[in-house]
Amino acid sequence: MLDVGEGESIAFAKDLNCFNASWNSGGVSHLQPRFSSKNYKEQKVVSATRKDQVYGILRQAIISSQLAPGEAIRKELVANQLGVSRTPVSEAISRLAGEGLVEIYPQAGTFVARLWLDKIETAQFVRVALETAAIRRAAINSTEEIAARLRDNLDDQRKAAEILDFEQFYELDEALHDMICDASGFVGLREIAAKERSQIDRVRRLLLHYETRMSETLIEHEAIISAITMRNPDLAAKTMEDHISKMGIMLLQLREKRPELFGS
Amino acid sequence: MLDVGEGESIAFAKDLNCFNASWNSGGVSHLQPRFSSKNYKEQKVVSATRKDQVYGILRQAIISSQLAPGEAIRKELVANQLGVSRTPVSEAISRLAGEGLVEIYPQAGTFVARLWLDKIETAQFVRVALETAAIRRAAINSTEEIAARLRDNLDDQRKAAEILDFEQFYELDEALHDMICDASGFVGLREIAAKERSQIDRVRRLLLHYETRMSETLIEHEAIISAITMRNPDLAAKTMEDHISKMGIMLLQLREKRPELFGS
DNA sequence: AGCTAGTGTGTAACATGTTAGATGTTGGAG
DNA sequence: CTCCAACATCTAACATGTTACACACTAGCT
Structure with missing residues (x-):
């Protein structure tokens, strides 16, 4: 087992509802929806899908060093703590990996990116x-x-x-x-x-x-x-x-x- | 239904095996693995997980305008054409959305980002x-x-x-x-x-x-x-x-x- | 004792079934 | 004829079961 502190629970809150208040202020949304083909919804503002919320929470936790560089991120644990399934967590982490904020070792573990x-x-x-x-x-x-x-x-x-x-x-x-x-x-x-x-x-x-x-x-x-x-x-x-x-x-x-x- | 061309099959190949050859040259990998805690694998070079492969294929298709701006991306169709399940496709698209290359309308559709x-x-x-x-x-x-x-x-x-x-x-x-x-x-x-x-x-x-x-x-x-x-x-x-x-x-x-x- | 092969365990990766929501359509009321 | 509501349909979002892989440990061989 990887000897990164097991017991200490991640310092962000336990379910998504806790975040809904702070959420609207924080997210960086790239989606400025509206599709022209037929009559696509005109003014969608914020998607607030679970994966986006998880993304925002994790990103904030990493940037603010609440989650320290090198610390393990166990997908299942995060999913449980946030009260969602593993799927949205995976998608969020995928995106964070793309930004270089987490390091994924396939089939082995996911870690907050260390500083290089x-x-x-x-x-x-x-x-x-x-x-x-x-x-x-x-x-x-x-x-x-x-x-x-x-x-x-x-x-x-x-x-x-x-x-x-x-x-x-x-x-x-x-x-x-x-x-x-x-x-x-x-x-x-x-x-x-x-x-x-x-x-x-x-x-x-x-x-x-x-x-x-x-x-x-x-x-x-x-x-x-x-x-x-x-x-x-x-x-x-x-x-x-x-x-x-x-x-x-x-x-x-x-x-x-x-x-x-x-x-x- | 959205009236974006249904029949024309996306112009990239039909299964991942077709790509393995061209793959090694193309990918932008952010993962420079190695974890220090115990004895983590020293020299991992390329992960080549399915989601990374799908990511690379789609990204290339979008950048090269093989997939035109505004064109619909149907996750299930892509999954079938590449011979993988919907999960890795979703994760790849999540990442592309983060880069602003696709626009996701939750529960409705996913499109190659139009030019703004x-x-x-x-x-x-x-x-x-x-x-x-x-x-x-x-x-x-x-x-x-x-x-x-x-x-x-x-x-x-x-x-x-x-x-x-x-x-x-x-x-x-x-x-x-x-x-x-x-x-x-x-x-x-x-x-x-x-x-x-x-x-x-x-x-x-x-x-x-x-x-x-x-x-x-x-x-x-x-x-x-x-x-x-x-x-x-x-x-x-x-x-x-x-x-x-x-x-x-x-x-x-x-x-x-x-x-x-x-x-x- | 040192090294290698086989085995066990933990994790993410993947596949698939289910749910929810957005849009389009149709039928009925005014 | 118009408007609204119920419904049908399509898609992505989500949940969960299963598989494959990386690593660690152990035992047996040299």
Whole structure:
């Protein structure tokens, strides 16, 4: 038997009903239904099939490191805990495997993907490429309304930093990057960026409580927002690149502290 | 019943055995197995589970527009044609839905994703961002060996262009972009770029036979390769951006000629 | 003792039966 | 004639039984 902790029950709730409330806010849906052939349903909003729900729950648990890298995922157990059959769990995991968030060893076991330094470096590269490109467009498109919302976010960050609310600060940080993607004007860019960022997000989440950079981060965010506000694409891209690149050092710190989370 | 052609059988082969030969070359595998806990299998190379095979077959069929945008995919029919049960087909389609290549209407039907202008524009933006970033690194890293392989590819392109072999030219074009991603030195970047490019690839494949730009494309590729060879990152990025941006016009041409392939 | 073959166990993979929901159709009421 | 409701039909979604495989362990051979 694989010696990954057997007894501890996975920390997400016991049946799908528990999730219906939080569900609507979380899912990343790619399906913008409507089919033209005859009279297909005009406005389908959210599918909420069981497999989609399971997908969302597992994905969230992985990204947030509630399920740690390397941890076993036993399909049957998950199915029982969520009160569904094995089928929707399998389909959800299939999708997660496609995104590189789980590793499947056929006929043997399924595990939360471990962290691989070279994959994370590539993800970092992709992130810089996407977000500097996005912020250039954001700087060009920037309106007073957008600038105001960015400043609001920054104010909230200051408050969170003052009371050392790491979780809140983290969420505001993510929201800021999302807003910049949205401000680029490209539909769906935020979702793509978020997906490519998922490996990095796992690292950041694990680092959250070692994090002592809040005040520096705040300064970097100020620079970013200021560059957007003054509609200076080159400066904006530069500040963003500097900001994102700070991750690298923290990554190596994490590998020293928690080597078991890493692969190879 | 949905009035999408019933009788015409899907143009891919009838059972998995037919594919085993071509299979090994095509699949994009994210699983780089090995688990450390006890003595997990050291060197697993390719899983070749049925669902992975089905995934690869369907994906290829969609990307290559063998299955046209908007076309119905009937799970049971696919299962029969491939000689497998419905389960692996479902799991494969689940994954394809996650990548935005199919649209699922729960309890109603599954369709090859139609083309959405705004999604394609975003994909185009992402492509420019990723590939200009990649080519900068490629230009910096460029060695004589890499340059030689790029020139070989270009020679082959010239030959293909001379005899008007569109398919071959298309494949060499893709290979060139892959080589540039690889030359960036980032592990897995090629796969990420390929995935983000999939919507665009579908368009390009459909445009293949309207394509009259081969000679211009050739000139652009020459410029790109020359910039890499002389290790000029800025110039390389510029030539790449110019090159990729040429897609936009062709896209609008396609929408005029084949509006039924597009959504909304 | 070290190595190999055979056996046991746990897991995912696969097949198939059943249910639910979306759409289309038809018939009857107004 | 129009509208609505009941029903028929089609498909995917879900549940569950079965199979195949990977690994671990053990015993027997060298």
